Amino acid sequence: MLKIGDYEFSSRLLLGTGKYPNFDVQKKAVEVSKADILTFSVRRMNIFEAGQPNFLEKIDVENYTLLPNTAGAKTAEEAVRTAKLAKASGLCDMIKVEVIGDQKTLLPDPIETLKAAEMLLEEGFIVLPYTSDDVLLAKRLEELGCHAIMPGASPIGSGQGIVNPLNLHFIIEQSTVPVIVDAGIGTPSDAAIAMEMGADGVLLNTAVSSAGDPVKMAEAMKMAIEAGRLGYEAGRIPKKSYATASSPTEGLSVLE
Numbered sequence: 001m002l003k004i005g006d007y008e009f010s011s012r013l014l015l016g017t018g019k020y021p022n023f024d025v026q027k028k029a030v031e032v033s034k035a036d037i038l039t040f041s042v043r044r045m046n047i048f049e050a051g052q053p054n055f056l057e058k059i060d061v062e063n064y065t066l067l068p069n070t071a072g073a074k075t076a077e078e079a080v081r082t083a084k085l086a087k088a089s090g091l092c093d094m095i096k097v098e099v100i101g102d103q104k105t106l107l108p109d110p111i112e113t114l115k116a117a118e119m120l121l122e123e124g125f126i127v128l129p130y131t132s133d134d135v136l137l138a139k140r141l142e143e144l145g146c147h148a149i150m151p152g153a154s155p156i157g158s159g160q161g162i163v164n165p166l167n168l169h170f171i172i173e174q175s176t177v178p179v180i181v182d183a184g185i186g187t188p189s190d191a192a193i194a195m196e197m198g199a200d201g202v203l204l205n206t207a208v209s210s211a212g213d214p215v216k217m218a219e220a221m222k223m224a225i226e227a228g229r230l231g232y233e234a235g236r237i238p239k240k241s242y243a244t245a246s247s248p249t250e251g252l253s254v255l256e
Contacts, residue, residue, distance in 0.1 A: 002201055004178055005094065005126035005147040007065060009036040012195070013225050014067065014180060016040070016205025020214060027059055029208055029218040038064045039096055039203060041071040042086045067128070069096035076115035083120055094126040096150065106156040110137050114144070121145050130182055133167040139174060148177050150203065153194065154184030157206040161190035165197065172198045188217075188224035195228025196236070 002009040015035040020026035030038065038059070068086035073079035076099060083095045097116050101109025108130055114137070117129045121144060128148045129141050138149045151171050154160035161184060162168060172179045178200035185191050185204045194202050202225055211217035 002178060004128070007094065007126070009065070010034075011036045011222075011225075012201040012229060013191075013222055014039055014182075014201055014203035015208065015218070016203065018205055019209040021209075025214050026209070029214045030059055030064075032215055033208070033218040033222050035222075036065055037067050039067040039069055039205075042068045042082050065094070066092045067094055067096050068092060069098050069130075070116070071098045071100075073099050073116070074101075074109070074112070075099065076112045076119060079112070079116040080119050080123070083125060084123070087125070093124070094128065094147075095120060097127060097129040107132055108152075110134060113137075114140060117141055117146055118144055128180070133164050133171065135167055135170045135174070138171045138179075142175055142177055146177065148180055148200075149175055150180045150182040152183035153181050153190065156183040157210075158184050159186030159207060160184050161186050162193060162197075165193075168194070168199075169197060185221075188220045191221050192224040192228035192231070195225050196231045198232055201225075 002012050011034050013033055013035045014037040015030060015033050017026060017038055017040045020029065068091050070079040070082040073082055079097055079099050086095065087093055097113060097120065099109045099112040099116055100106055101112065110132065113129050113131060117127050120127050127146045128150055129146055130150045130152065131137055131141065133151045138151060141149055149171065151168060153162040153168070168181070180201040180203050181194040181199045182203040185202060185207050191202045191204065204221060208214050208217045208221060
């Protein structure tokens with residue numbers, strides 16, 4: 001069970017809702033993923049215009065927890081305004097804080113992210129900050145009171161997978177709140193590796209929405225995350241330099 005703030009979730013897959021070919025494909029992908037949490041950019045959603053299409057039209061939102069994000073914000077103040085807009089719309093008191101500092105790499109601004117998280121915590125939000133794989137920044141965000149840490153595996157939408165496993169390992173090892181790997185996942189094996197390392201969940205979007213078959217990829221990601229978590233809980237065997245026989249060699253009769 002994944003616990004974030006006062007919420008509990010059966011699925012450890014958090015699914016983004018952007019960039020799908022159409023709403024029907026999006027709906028099917030969401031359904032087969034079995035995700036409990038759907039994330040979306042508040043700025044790209046027509047919250048107050050009933051006549052405008054949005055993904056909520058095709059999805060029974062009663063079955064999901066919506067996780068608005070502050071994508072597009074460049075300052076802490078922008079992120080806070082966006083979060084308040086989402087909350088005022090009755091969407092959720094849980095917010096993914098995203099403050100981008102560089103438009104080429106789409107890496108988050110660590111200073112503004114820290115400021116936004118602090119401000120939103122004071123406002124009573126359940127705060128999930130998107131960060132780089134900076135170990136000390138993750139620690140500071142947890143010390144502030146953030147309810148989960150969301151380090152990127154690699155740049156958003158790059159599909160490079162986990163480029164710095166050592167830092168991700170350190171973040172997971174030190175954290176007492178959930179660590180959700182966010183951004184850069186490209187394949188089911190990437191997601192499984194993150195879970196085998198001890199991550200509590202994986203948030204992804206492009207890997208599914210831009211796949212050749214988003215519906216099949218959504219199902220593949222679901223299974224990979226489940227398998228990775230089971231593998232982590234089971235405990236892998238230690239690596240050895242030499243072979244170890246899988247059958248006992250003691251007590252075997254000698255054939256002449």
